[in-house]
Amino acid sequence: MAERHTVQKDIIYAVLCELANHPTADMVYEQVQLTHPSVSKATVYRVLGRMAEQGSILRLPMSDGADHFDHQTHPHYHVYCEECGRVADVIMPELGNLCAAVTDSCGYELTGYRVLFKGRCPDCRK
């Protein structure tokens, strides 16, 4: 019943940290392949999904298809470059105060919120 420790988990988490640039599950898979070709895609998806559920990593749903993952779990925001698809961190004060207003206006009990900025990254602007 207890969760087990496996080599695959270590590899996948290590790759996620190494890539750092908010990769998709598929990007993680590709990178894992380079050093550990025997790890299957299903395992990468399962491990990332499980870790995201447990809160040890973050799942970042982007507007365009694939979810990205972030090994940084502290609450922060992201910018998505609409030209190259790159994702960067945004440093900004918390918006926690928004939630109260929302509950008041619609009667929903809030559990969280998600903010995603879009634009063009410094490289694409040049």
Place this chain on the structure above:
Amino acid sequence: MAERHTVQKDIIYAVLCELANHPTADMVYEQVQLTHPSVSKATVYRVLGRMAEQGSILRLPMSDGADHFDHQTHPHYHVYCEECGRVADVIMPELGNLCAAVTDSCGYELTGYRVLFKGRCPDCRK
């Protein structure tokens, strides 16, 4: 070259307004089927996609799979019920001031941002 007016467009837009509850393309398709069984799913996706591109409706990417659509085009926010999937409008002051801070912190040229709240709707809370 000019865009043409077709019956399908009218039907699809009418259904979108009628459903009002931020339906997915598939929900729109199902509803269209009831009265106009000859309209194909591809057309529903194409028409909704085109209208969203032109700005006559909004595409709302949700965390869970399918995109939802909104016939209300003025800028506003949404809450997603994690229990039943329902989407509601959120009345709240604009957050435009956020963008300046973001450009400063990461060097991205901002084109927009997206906010999505999550929680449980009044029905699911009871």
Place this chain on the structure above:
DNA sequence: CTGGGTGCAAACTCTTTGCATTCGG
């Protein structure tokens, strides 16, 4: 030993696309 984890391939969901046909202007 035992059942959680893995690998593989097939299945699934949402969406897009190629192509022949239709029909609006």
Place this chain on the structure above:
DNA sequence: CCGAATGCAAAGAGTTTGCACCCAG
């Protein structure tokens, strides 16, 4: 008429799942 829009079915991307085998505790 002419080409934008449609219908159909097949393909595509991203992700999940069933099942037999494997291995961590």
